[in-house]
Amino acid sequence: MVRRKMTIVGGFRFAAVAAGIKKDGRSDLALVVADGGAVAAGVFTRNLVRAAPVDLAAERLRRSRSAHAILVNSGCANACTGRTGLDAALYSTRAIAQALMIDESVVLPASTGVIGVPLPHERVIACADDLVAGLDPGGAEAFAEAICTTDRWPKLAEASLGEGRATLLGIAKGAGMIHPDMGLPGPPQATLLAFLFTDAKVARDALEYALVTAVDKSFNACSVDGDTSTNDTVIALSSGASGYTPSTGELGEAMHAVCEKLARSIVADGEGASHVAEIHVRGLATTEDARIIARTVATSLLVKTALHGKDANWGRLLAAAGRSGVRFDPSRARIAIGDADVVRDGVTLGPEAEKRAATVLAQSSYVIEIELGSGPGEFVYLTSDLGHGYVDVNAAYRS
């Protein structure tokens, strides 16, 4: 078996244990610590129903704009748990703070798993010392594994900054309840968790700007099932340990590259999914119009089941665009599936074209282009096919 190169990012140490929160004994509690502290920025679900750890992390970030540690558990979302849930998040982060001998206000919590059950904080407290004792600069993969729920694989991606002088590492989880809509704290939607760590030296506002911009075109532009979670959280930490300061452009590019890879890995790992489709919508009046159409197509059940069946059913693509609420002229529609043009001027190019398209749809990933006019507005959305596996996972999730 080929072993992935161990990723080290200056200033960060990682650890993971099995605290007994997941029923199957897999690791379920992960900790990352920036020993010298880190500049921090975060975006959180805009679902009105927000889990206790989301409320607490958003509030702590708003106050301090920096963080020393992130404590993540899988197996329990600690959402819809009222005061009991908030207390559980407080007690858990306090136990970690005490073991690290830091203030609890710089420990950010994040949770993922079943909704409606409070975090069993006593299990976190019982593991706090072990978790801290296990902190290791090479522990990123163990961290990535511990935050998984229905994920089939852990998700890591990295980019280099300053020609190797600094690193940006991203770790994410997510396979279902994936339809992120995250923004800055404020009017508050998957469970997607992602954490970005860099040893580059970045100011708080620059970090937040790069994060918000990258999330908007990556995580916020991908969907497995159209359901936005109560727990979605993306947090970026910069330790500055490398001493290298990237330009806004360089940081933005690296952040987008890492977020895009993680988003693609999440969609590929979509519950029951076997294909990743990139929906490119073009020719609309505005980017927002293009985004609305791309999202409507990407979340259509009829589109997603057709993709599962490798059926070049372009009529469903066009019908989904038509119900999006955005105005366009259907008689100008052009649709291509991979390199196969299937629709021009709103009508089919015939059975041969559709046969070519069907061979594209057999691939594990492909691009679907939908051009609806000559305007400048365009948007790209990532989506998965929807098959029996999704039903299996979600009809049985809690039983």
Added chain:
Amino acid sequence: MVRRKMTIVGGFRFAAVAAGIKKDGRSDLALVVADGGAVAAGVFTRNLVRAAPVDLAAERLRRSRSAHAILVNSGCANACTGRTGLDAALYSTRAIAQALMIDESVVLPASTGVIGVPLPHERVIACADDLVAGLDPGGAEAFAEAICTTDRWPKLAEASLGEGRATLLGIAKGAGMIHPDMGLPGPPQATLLAFLFTDAKVARDALEYALVTAVDKSFNACSVDGDTSTNDTVIALSSGASGYTPSTGELGEAMHAVCEKLARSIVADGEGASHVAEIHVRGLATTEDARIIARTVATSLLVKTALHGKDANWGRLLAAAGRSGVRFDPSRARIAIGDADVVRDGVTLGPEAEKRAATVLAQSSYVIEIELGSGPGEFVYLTSDLGHGYVDVNAAYRS
């Protein structure tokens, strides 16, 4: 086998044939004729992408406000077919008009089936004389069968007016691509087809008012898959043959009762569905707020797969409400599944309550009440569970 009583509505005759539009040889072409003409009102999909027969029927209704016949085919939606499709709708209705010796402008077309293929009008033309020759006052059931596509059963419902002096008969089809959003012609979303026939004497405006009001709280408040069709059409015809004039209230009630029965039958017949859930949302500021939340819950994949699994996963109900965009206080949420209260003040009432709820979810139909405050806004939405059958039908639909 018990035979259903034959429904007769004064002034109407029905016929159906197998024209070879469906590949499997089942009946696929249906005709209803009001020999003395009928006052007519219709509502059509608001999907921007509208099938040729929808454009043609809406235009003819707008001009004449009356109709002599409706020609319906299954097996082909004649949508996204450009000029060829419009011509096919024109030629088909012309052939029927000629066989009936009436003007083609009073023949309304409706189609359902695969998108992107023009209606093979030559098959309709070849059958026109046979179809007309078969017209029979007792042919409503044959009509109902011929308009089915993936439906497991034909859908008929009736109400009596004036204590039996007049009748309102409704015939509908639909099992997938069901998320109707129909309105009057104008800014123009399932394939749902429904036709309402009455021998009561009703003025055009009264008929339209009763239809629009009833559709809004029945067909427009039900969902199988969240995908709004290019072909949704509901047309009401009044022959006046009974001579009985109902009050606005009586007509409205009868129309709502028939539309509600048909909508419930469609949701029960949802592709792969085995349960019908009535989602009652209450306590919002406005009816529109309640409608948005009810629709978001009713179309959530995670909710629909949980219902399939008979899992009282109330967290998914609340999370769907939370991403709807409507403001409410989650800590005031109350949820009941059938007679089992499961959530009060936003938190679970415990495992015993959830067990009781799970027994409710084993039933073929049940009510889920979601109360989110003390406002007057409430709305009821019908939805189905989503299981393997849906994937089977829709991943293989065209192959």
